[in-house]
Each structure stands twice: as C-alpha cells, then as structure tokens.
Amino acid sequence: MIKWKTIIISILFLFLLPAVAGAAEGGADLTLEEAVSRGLERNSRVYQSNKDLEISKLNYVKALALALPKVSLKYDYSHLRYRYEQEKTVSVAGMDLTAATPRDFDFNTASLNINQAVFNGGREWFLFFGAFDTVRLNEAVVRRAEQEVIFDVKKAYYQALSLESAVEVMKKALLQTREHLKIARALAEQGMVVKTDVLRAELGLAAAKRNLIRAENGVKVARASLNFLIDEDVDSYFNLVDDDTPFDSLKSSYEECVELALRFRPEIQQMRSRLAVAQKNVWVNRADYLPGIRLFYNHKLEGGLMVKDDPDHWDDTSEEESWIAGGVVELKLFNGGQTRAAVREAKINLNKAQRQRADLNKKIKLEVLSAYSNAQESLARSEAQAASEAQAEENYRIVELQYKEGLVQSVNVMEAHTALLNTQTESLSARFDYRLALAELEKAVGLKLSEGEFVNEPQK
Numbered sequence: 001m002i003k004w005k006t007i008i009i010s011i012l013f014l015f016l017l018p019a020v021a022g023a024a025e026g027g028a029d030l031t032l033e034e035a036v037s038r039g040l041e042r043n044s045r046v047y048q049s050n051k052d053l054e055i056s057k058l059n060y061v062k063a064l065a066l067a068l069p070k071v072s073l074k075y076d077y078s079h080l081r082y083r084y085e086q087e088k089t090v091s092v093a094g095m096d097l098t099a100a101t102p103r104d105f106d107f108n109t110a111s112l113n114i115n116q117a118v119f120n121g122g123r124e125w126f127l128f129f130g131a132f133d134t135v136r137l138n139e140a141v142v143r144r145a146e147q148e149v150i151f152d153v154k155k156a157y158y159q160a161l162s163l164e165s166a167v168e169v170m171k172k173a174l175l176q177t178r179e180h181l182k183i184a185r186a187l188a189e190q191g192m193v194v195k196t197d198v199l200r201a202e203l204g205l206a207a208a209k210r211n212l213i214r215a216e217n218g219v220k221v222a223r224a225s226l227n228f229l230i231d232e233d234v235d236s237y238f239n240l241v242d243d244d245t246p247f248d249s250l251k252s253s254y255e256e257c258v259e260l261a262l263r264f265r266p267e268i269q270q271m272r273s274r275l276a277v278a279q280k281n282v283w284v285n286r287a288d289y290l291p292g293i294r295l296f297y298n299h300k301l302e303g304g305l306m307v308k309d310d311p312d313h314w315d316d317t318s319e320e321e322s323w324i325a326g327g328v329v330e331l332k333l334f335n336g337g338q339t340r341a342a343v344r345e346a347k348i349n350l351n352k353a354q355r356q357r358a359d360l361n362k363k364i365k366l367e368v369l370s371a372y373s374n375a376q377e378s379l380a381r382s383e384a385q386a387a388s389e390a391q392a393e394e395n396y397r398i399v400e401l402q403y404k405e406g407l408v409q410s411v412n413v414m415e416a417h418t419a420l421l422n423t424q425t426e427s428l429s430a431r432f433d434y435r436l437a438l439a440e441l442e443k444a445v446g447l448k449l450s451e452g453e454f455v456n457e458p459q460k
Contacts, residue, residue, distance in 0.1 A: 133273045140273065169424045281350075385426055396413075399416040
C-alpha cells in the first residue's frame with residue numbers, strides 16, 4: 001500500500017513540476033500585440049474618450065428633439081366634499097336644529113397640447129448639426145487616444161525589453177570584471193603587476209555592481225509603467241517576448257508620409273469638426289436677430305359629477321369640450337446688447353479655430369519630420385553597431401590575453417572592457433530605438449505600418 005502511494009505522489013509531482021517551474025519564472029508570456037490589445041480595452045484614457053463620445057451622441061439626440069413638435073397629454077382629477085345647511089329642521093329634545101347634509105363633487109379635466117416651432121432663426125437646426133459635428137469630433141478624439149495608448153504601450157514594452165537585455169549585458173560585464181580581478185590578483189602575487197592593478201580592478205568590479213543594480217531597478221520601473229498602461233497591478237510579472245524580427249526598412253519618402261498624415265491623422269478630422277461647430281455657433285447666436293414663429297394647439301375636455309339631496313342618486317353636473325389653435329410671432333427688439341456680444345464671441349472662437357488649423361498642419365509636418373529622421377538615424381545606427389560589437393568583443397579578448405602575458409597594463413584592459421560595454425549598450429539602444437522610432441512614425445502619420453505601407457517587408 002505504501003509503495004502505491006509513493007508511485008502516485010511521484011506521478012503527481014512530475015505533472016505539477018512544469019507548472020511550479022513556470023510560476024517560479026514569474027508568470028505567463030505577454031506579447032507586444034497582447035499588451036497593446038489590453039491597453040486599448042482597459043486604459044482609462046480610451047475609456048474616458050469613449051464615454052465622452054457616448055455623451056455627445058446623447059446630446060445629438062437631444063438637439064434633434066428641439067426641432068420636433070412637442071406633444072403632451074394632461075389629465076386632472078379632484079374630489080370635493082363639503083356640508084351645507086338645508087332648509088328643513090329636525091326636533092331634538094324639544095329643540096329645533098338645522099340639519100347639515102354632505103355633498104360630493106368629482107371634477108375631471110383632460111387636455112392635449114401641441115407646440116411646434118416653425119422658424120426661430122434656424123437655431124434648432126444649427127444646434128442639431130452642431131451636435132452632429134461634435135459627435136464626429138469625439139470620434140476623432142477616441143481614435144487619437146487609441147493611437148497615443150498604442151504608442152505609450154509600445155514605448156513601455158520596448159523600454160522594459162531594452163533594460164532587461166541591458167541587465168544581461170551588465171551581468172556578463174560583472175563576470176568579466178570578476179575574472180579580470182582574479183587574474184590581476186594572481187599576477188600581483190607573482191610580482192608581475194603592481195598592486196594598483198588590483199585596486200583598479202576592484203574599483204571596476206564595484207562600478208559593475210552599481211551598473212547592474214541601476215539596470216535592475218530600471219527594469220522594475222519600466223515593467224510597472226507597462227502594467228499601469230494595460231491596467232494591471234503594478235507588481236504583476238509577465239514574460240515579455242522579444243520576437244527579434246529583422247528590421248523593416250523605410251520605403252516611403254518624407255513627403256509621402258506627410259501626405260498620409262494630412263489625410264489620416266485624427267486631429268485633422270477633429271479640427272474640421274471643431275471649425276464646423278464654431279461656424280454653427282455664430283449662426284445660433286445670430287438667430288436672436290430674426291423673428292421666432294411657432295404654432296400651438298390645445299384641446300380640452302372637462303366634466304364633473306355632483307350628488308343631489310338623495311345620496312343614492314348621482315347626476316352629471318357638466319361636460320364641456322373646447323379647443324384653441326393659433327400662432328405666435330416674436331421679435332426681440334432690445335436685450336441690452338447680449339446678442340451682439342454673443343455673436344462677437346462666437347466669431348472670435350471661429351477665428352481662433354481657423355488659426356489653430358493652420359498651426360496644426362505645421363505641427364503635423366514637424367512631427368512627421370522628427371519621427372522620420374529618428375527612424376532613419378536609428379536604422380543606420382543599428383546596422384553600424386552590429387559590426388562594431390563584434391570588433392569590440394575581439395579587441396577585449398586580445399587585450400585580456402596580452403595582459404596575462406604582461407604585454408599591456410591593467411588600464412588597457414579596463415579601457416577595452418569599457419569600450420565593449422558601451423558598444424553592447426549602444427547596440428541594444430539602437431535596436432530598440434528603431435522599433436520605437438517606427439512606432440513614433442505610426443503615431444505621427446496616424447496609421448499602422450501595415451495600413452500605411454510606408455515600410456518594406458522585413459527580409460527573412
């Protein structure tokens with residue numbers, strides 16, 4: 001029996017071991033696409049923008065209601081009971097008393113009211129179309145918020161990956177520095193090098209430890225920033241996946257990217273809608289200069305019941321039906337200059353929006369130029385650093401061998417090691433900077449790479 005228990009426990013342990021190992025490694029994999037998807041679904045910036053869009057759609061419905069007829073049905077009911085003195089008297093204990101008899105009345109009134117604004121200077125329709133333009137504006141705001149979240153998530157993701165790679169470089173550098181310190185101590189014991197070489201190596205080891213701690217802390221902050229953007233707990237841990245795909249080379253020219261940006265950037269649609277709203281606000285305020293015309297109709301039915309002297313007998317007291325229809329024309333002659341001030345204010349806002357439109361085109365061109373130039377620079381750096389890293393590794397290996405033979409000093413080894421570390425760090429920076437530059441170019445153009453087709457397919 002004990003033998004079977006041992007076998008069962010061993011089998012369960014073998015099945016659970018991978019899961020335990022996976023938990024120890026820190027969590028599930030999180031690809032860049034999954035991180036972006038979570039950001040779009042959960043980020044509060046996108047959520048708030050979508051809620052503003054919902055509110056603008058409700059305001060659109062309310063603006064439409066202003067131009068439609070207003071119909072209301074009203075019903076009133078009231079009951080009245082009072083006592084009144086009758087002419088007959090009753091005798092009680094030899095005394096003549098006047099008897100009071102209660103009477104009850106029921107009143108019913110039903111009315112139908114219809115009001116329709118025929119002309120009010122176009123105010124209702126300008127408000128209606130202005131509300132429609134506001135919906136379009138908020139749709140552009142949502143798209144812009146989504147693009148910003150996509151860029152921020154990619155930036156945080158690439159920064160975390162870059163710093164994690166930097167941690168591996170720092171760990172390797174720490175091992176190399178320890179190995180060099182071991183060699184320096186051995187050579188110092190043999191009298192082949194001076195003691196300052198050992199001290200210099202110990203200082204290099206301390207600096208390597210500080211660099212490693214700084215890089216590890218940077219990873220924690222970068223991961224926490226990514227978790228915040230995708231609405232996860234800041235202490236959550238995911239295995240970030242570096243697909244390490246070949247670089248996409250730029251295919252479109254700067255001019256073509258600018259043309260795409262001026263067509264597809266959400267701010268362009270946002271500015272068009274803002275201009276349309278500003279123009280309609282001018283006409284809404286001008287409406288007070290024009291007369292207002294409205295029609296009305298009211299139909300009323302009134303009736304009531306009253307009890308007679310005989311409480312068992314009820315009789316209709318009245319039933320009346322009436323209706324009235326007509327129209328109203330109203331022209332505001334003087335309101336203290338309020339209308340004039342409102343029109344001037346609306347015109348000023350329109351002029352501001354027109355100036356902002358001109359500035360927006362310049363701003364978009366500047367952003368595209370900056371993103372395009374960064375992408376070109378990062379691509380060139382990444383291609384150049386690939387060869388430089390191999391050369392720096394070979395140089396460090398040679399100098400380390402020469403130091404063992406007593407051909408060079410410790411300072412030469414430290415210089416070669418520093419050059420190798422800088423080259424490796426620069427290679428990592430260039431590789432992830434180019435990916436980030438492409439994400440920035442996506443944001444500047446307002447399209448995904450696959451939609452804009454302004455990059456070549458990666459070479460397999």
